[in-house]
Amino acid sequence: MNKEGTEKVYLKRLEIQGFKSFADKTNLEFNPGITLVVGPNGSGKSNIADAIRWVLGEQSVKSLRGGKMEDVIFAGSDKRRPLGMSEVSLTIDNSSGIFPLEFNEVTVTRRLYRSGESDYLINRVPCRLKDVHELFMDTGVGREGFSIIGQGKVDEILSAKPEERRGLLEEAAGIVKYRHRKREAVRKLEDTEASLIRLSDIISELSQQEEPLAEQARIASIYQQYKEELDSLEIGLLIDEAQNAQNRLELLKNDINQEERECEALTSRFHGLQAQEEEQKLKLQQKEEDVARFQEKVYQENILLEKYEGEKKLSAERLSSLDREELALERELALVTENAACLLEEISRHQKEGEQLKVNLQLAKTSLKEFENLIHQEYSRHLKDSADLETLKTEHFESLQEETKINNEIAGAKQQIAGLERQWEQLKSKKEMLYREKLEVAAKVTELKRSLSENQETLAQLEKEFKAHEERLKRETVLHQELLQQNRCLMDEKNNILSRRKVLIEMERDGQGYAQGVRELLQASHHHQLKGILGTVAQLIIVPKAYETAIEEVLGGSLQFIVTEDDQCAQEAIHYLKNKDKGRATFLPLNTIKGSKPNDLLPQGKGIIGRASELVSFDKKFAGIIEYLLGRVFLVEDLPTAVKKAKETGFKYRMVTLDGQLVNAGGSLTGGSVKANQTGILSRKRHIEELAGKAAVLEDKITLGQEQEGKKEKLLQSLQVDIEGCKQRMQECSLKDVELKNRLARWEGEIQRLVRELESLKWQHEETREEKAQLQKKILSLEEEKGILREKTAVYQAKIQELQERIKNTQQEQLSKNEQLSQLRVQVATCEEKLSVHQKEEQQYIQQLRNLEQQKAGKEQELTFLKEKRQELLNTQRTLEEEQGKVQVALKELEMKLSALRIEKQNIQDILLEVGQELKQLQSKIKEKEDKIHQWQVQQSKIETALEAAVRRLTEQFSLEFHQAKHKGAQIQERRKTLQRINELKEEINALGSVNLAAIEEYARLKERLEFLTHQVRDMLEAKERLEQVIREMDQIMTRRFKETFVQVDTAFQEVFRQLFGGGRAQLILNSPENILETGVEIIAQPPGKKTQSLSLLSGGERALTAIALLLAILKVKPSPFCVLDEIEAALDEANVARFAQFLREFAETTQFIVISHRKGTMEVADVLYGVTMEETGVSRLLSVKLADVRREAS
Known part of the structure; x- marks a missing residue:
């Protein structure tokens, strides 16, 4: 390559x-x-x-x-x-x-x-x-694929469940992305179905509200027509009253103006006479002042005349008094001279007594000084004894501490001895235990030899158990799959119920079914933005299921009325809705709504179930609200009964049947079909509780099923464990001989160890004995030291007792001498006090002597003064007689002028009397005019008040100004007929009962919302159909690809297995071929020379090589770009x-x-x-x- x-x-x-x-x-x-x-x-x-x-x-x-x-x-x-x-x-x-x-x-x-x-x-x-x-x-590349294969992946293939093992084949088949997409599609489908359930419930809820709300809207429309006519008539009456009041005010104002002009003319004449009266009063005042002035002059002359006469008499009396004073002074002067001589003799005697008191004081002070020195010396001795006592106590305490220390050392040594004795006992016990253990080891060796003979018998029995467990495992696996399917069905049913309950709870929380304004207020109250919102009527009452339809139909929109703590809270809520532009709501404040039970004839007899307010449950504080809404409503069995009973009571009450048909007060009927299987806002709480109950029942069934499933899984696991255990024990039997020999060698080594430990224990025992002897010697030495310290302590105690006795006697003597010292100090103080008093008395005598000498000199001077004064008084008498004659001549002239002034004063007083009488007559006429004007003004005020009340009612009740109301009010032809029509309209409005004015707007919004939700349902049903089609297509693709790949991998696995093992055969088997998308994959292997077995029965090497064969087979079918083997x-x-x-x-x-x-x-x-x-x-x-x-x- x-x-x-x-x-x-x-x-x-x-x-x-x-x-x-x-x-x-x-x-x-x-x-x-x-x-x-x-x-x-x-x-x-x-x-x-x-x-x-x-x-x-x-x-x-x-x-x-x-x-x-x-x-x-x-x-x-x-x-x-x-x-x-x-x-x-x-x-x-x-x-x-x-x-x-x-x-x-x-x-x-x-x-x-x-x-x-x-x-x-x-x-x-x-x-x-x-x-x-x-x-x-x-x-084929990725964390979950087969591009990275470690020892953990091999173990996973070996130990995984068949359902988990299929993941490798899915990766090879290339359907992982389809399974992922299907999972997303299923999740979307579930969300769509949940949304459909939610929308269906909402539509059901809104549909149930549609008919009652339409009826409320119709009643609200009739109410508005009646109200508009009533308002027009009442406005016309107010305009008529206001115009009549304006006409009466014009006439009254003209009369008041005429009377005011006449009153002004009389007042002008009155003021002129008052000025004339004031002028005469001024003249009278001047004459009275002249008369008073001359009277004062006459009075002063008479006083002067009397004064001269009095001074003459006083002068004569004073001359007589001077003679008497002169004689008295001469007598007092002789007495003062005699008293001064007596005081001189007393002062001389007092000075001799003072000298003797000074001598006695000096003797007392000398005795006091000597006694104080004696007490000071004894106190110094007492202080020395106290100091010696404290020193002895300290030494005594130190001796006690030393003795305590020795006692502690003795106790510690004794504890060590006790510990050594315990240690000796422990060593003894351990020695005995080691002897016993040696015997037990020998017994175990014998037991191990016996076990070797039993090993072959156990192996044969294990092979029989293995076959029985394998057959039972297959049967129980089938039963387990059936139980899993049953539990899945129960779980799906419970999830559907919980989903519906969740939708209802969300609707209740979000206020679904309530008008917009009501929802906004409930949410604002929930978030503490508004206070005093107690809930809607629907939330505050509990209605038995049998009466729900009747109560919902009779209350209708009133179920959405909001109950508040007081009218102030209601006003705040209204302002909140108005400011937020969130719709309208009707409020029932607890402090203003006062429902009352009807007192007149009540419907009775067959067919009457009861008064609606008594058939529902509620908190007693809402009794007034419930009576207001349901107090005049009666629940009956059927419509004929309702009509009959309404006629008997003169249509004063509302009658509602169990199926929701209404006979209203006044005689109107409301009825028709009520849609079934709908959840209203009143029954929603009950449905939530019922669904919770059903879910709980299913949960119990699921729990029971899961328990059974768990028991079955435990049984399967137990069987698997038993199978593995049998296999394990069979492998262990072949190794048991070697293990027993090894254990025998270990026990022989254990015997040697025990011998060594026994020798060590003997040495430790000897060491413990020697240590105990040393401690006992130490205790004897400490006891001797303790005896010496006790003798020393006794000496200290005797000395302390002697000093304490001496100090006690000294303290008693000091108390006695302190009393003597106090007596001496009192004696000195007494002498000092007597000397001080004696000295003060002597000074008083000297001062008295000085005073007498001063009195003598003063009286001599006073006697000379009296003689001079007597001569002055004689001269004054002669002068007074001359002045008295002059005053008598002037007095006669003044009395003649005073008589003329009194005549002029009388003339002025006569003129004033005439003017005063005329003023009283004018004042009476003016008062009559003013009273009449005041009466007319009061009448004017009443008319103006009535006019203002009419205008205010127009403003407050109808929000109209007077000029606006003229164009909106009805023309009043006959006031009596108008009032009669107003009463008729009010009766018609009262017969309508409680009216939900927001129903018209709410009904329009409800219709719009229903159309919107219905359109959403159509869209979701189309989306659901598309998702289900996508899932079906992906299931088809995954089924086809998995089948093709499984056949290819199974073929490759058989070939690779034979090559790796040098023969044998292997096969992949689907445990649920009818459910190709969920089936597990079993591995059956038969190495060369062995029977067909499952993976769990193969040896460790065979199992690993089988897993490698499967991985290589997958790579052969779908080569990976690269492969990491760890x-x-x-x-x-x-x-x-x-x-x-x-x-x-x-x-x-x-x-x-x-x-x-x-x-x-x-x-x-x-x-x-x-x-x-x-x-x-x-x-x-x-x-x-x-x-x-x-x-x-x-x-």
Whole structure:
């Protein structure tokens, strides 16, 4: 092949850097033929196969012989640091166009960084892992194909289940890509079917809503007509009221203006009289001031006259008083002189007593000083005794510590002795155990000899068991397949139910079936964008299944009404919808909706099931809401009963039948067919629970089936294990003789070991005895030291007790002397206090003497002053008598002028009286006018209020200005008939019941959505049909190709098997030929000279050679561009290795081989030899030799 040089090279180059042990950049150039990689164990040669597998997209860390993907990056060595990236590039020749790329060479590169990031490249262009897989799909090249075959692949063929073994044939048949495409198509088909189920449920839900919503839209339309007429009439009434009020206001304003003009004229006259009155009051005030001024002058003259008279009397009294004072002073002066003489004698006596007190104080201080010195000396002795006591206590404590230390040493020595005694006992026990063990070994030798004779009998029995287990395995395998099929059917049924339940849950979560506005609000509440949304009416009530149709029909659109905590929450929700432009919704605030039970005649009798509000379940806080919606609705058995009972109650209540026919309040009827098998928003929750129950039942059945399946699998495994066990035990019987002899030799060696251990125990026993004697001597020495310390401690205790007694006596004496000291200090303080008091009294006497001398001098001066004052008073009396005569003449003139002024004042007061009377009359007339004006103004205010109320109602109720309302209101001819028509319209509106005004818009959207969904269903059904056609076509292609390939591989396998084994026969068998796409592949082999057996009964070498034969047969049918073989011939003997190598040589004509091996026979057929060494620890290096060139040179 190499001589011709015409063979095309498929795998050209492998570049490795940082991958596992290849730290440095390493290039492997591949040539046609066989390239062999050799090297000692642990050198890293298998890392080359791992590198090829990795660059082709292998994701299994286990297949790469690692724990995590980062393990493929060079981890460092003693001399090298770890690398941060691993990179492998594989270059493949594409001149034959095996790959769908317009390049003669295709280079696939894979990189991995320690951060976990990875890159894939094709011809240095970044791509996805999926692109790499698709590039090699059905080419025989790839991580799952047969281009890389290691010992693990051989083991996989040997141990795999038949269904798993068919994967090799699928790769050879080139149907892997079809199976992958079919899997994608099936997944799309399942998604399409799930979408169809979902759309069908949605259409069913929407269709069920269509008829009720159409009825609601019709009622809403009638309501709007009534409402428009009602609004027009009410606007006309308000306009009429406003215009009447305007006319009355004009007339009233004219009357008020006339009265105001007359009132102004009277007020002007009133003000003129007030000015005249003020002028006369001013004159009167001036006259009163003149009268007061002259009265004041007369009063002052009288006061002056009285003053002179009083001063004369006072002067006479003072003269009399001066005489009395002069006599008293003379007496006081004599008394002061006598008291001063007495004080002089007292001061002299007091000074003598003070001298005696000073002497007594000095004696007391001397006694106190002497006693304090005595106490100080005794206290010094007490301090010395205390210090001595503390010293003794310290020495005593140290002695106790030393004694404790010795006690601890004695206890430690005793513990060591006890430990030695335990050790001695243990040695004794061990010695006895060794003697027993020696006897047991001898018994085992006897037992081993007996076992040899029983070995042949066991072998014959095992052959019988093997045949019985093999027959039972075949029967149980058939039963197991039937159980698997049954469980798959149950699983499919459960998945369909869960899929439908999932669709219903998604519809419930997404608000399917609800109007747009309701869905938006529920989602906003779920995301906490709105507060106070408690849910829809449908979500808040639980309806028995029998009543669902009736309740859904009677509530209709009311099921979508949203219940809120209060009207404020409802207003916020309305603003939210308005701002978001997300449709409309109807709200039922808990604080405003107050439903009440009907108090009048209730329908009773046969056919009445009950009041609707009492037949549903709900939280008691929603009682008002439910009464509002269903309080006047009664559930009856059939339509005739409903009509009859409605007539009996005067059509005051709504009647609904079990099948959804309605008799409305007022007498209208609603009915017809109701579509069956539809899931409404009210029954959706029940359907979800029912489906969950069905799924749980199926789950129990599946679990039971799986348990049975598991038991059956365990049984099959147990049978397989039993078969393998029988075979294993048969092989073990032939080796048992050698094993028994080896065990006998080991037990004899064990006896020698036991003898040596007994000698060692004897020596340890003697050593323990000597150590115990030394410890006992140490304990006696420590006991002697302990006795000496105890005597020393007793002496310390006696001295301490003596000092403590002396200190106690000293403290008691100090207490007694302290009391005496206190008494002396009190005596000194008493003397000092008496002397201080005596000195203060002496000073007081001296001060009193000084005061008496001052009093005497003062009284003498005062007596001289009194005599001078008496003469002054006599002169003043004469002057006062002269002035009194002058005042009496002036007083007579003033009284004459005062009389004339009083007459003028009286004249002015008469004029003021007349003016005041006229002012009162004018004031009364003005008050009458003002009261009348006020009454008319109040009337005007009421009319204006009524006018404003009418205009405000127009604005608030109808959002119209007054001028706009004139053109929209009806013309009012007769007010009574208009009011009667308004009442009729309100009764008609009330008879309609709760009206969903959004129903018209919702109905239009519903129709549009139904048309859209129906179109989607048609599209999906067409897509489903196309997918099913594609799957059928791919099944046909895969069936045809697999059958053709199976026949070819089976033929090639039989031929290769005979060549490798030198005879015999082998065959591939399909275990389910009726199911060609899922059938497993069994391998039957009969080596030369043996019976036909399954793989599990062959020897290790035969099994490996059979697996190699199958791989070579596949390569023969579908040659791979290249093939990597990683030590697959390791289990073969030399003769089989030679046959294997010869086959490699033959196959190398069409397939390029990269072989990793250490067998000599394989090396002999290689064209290029690479050697992998590890000169540096942990780092692999590569050497290459072209053996073909060497052979040519040798020849």
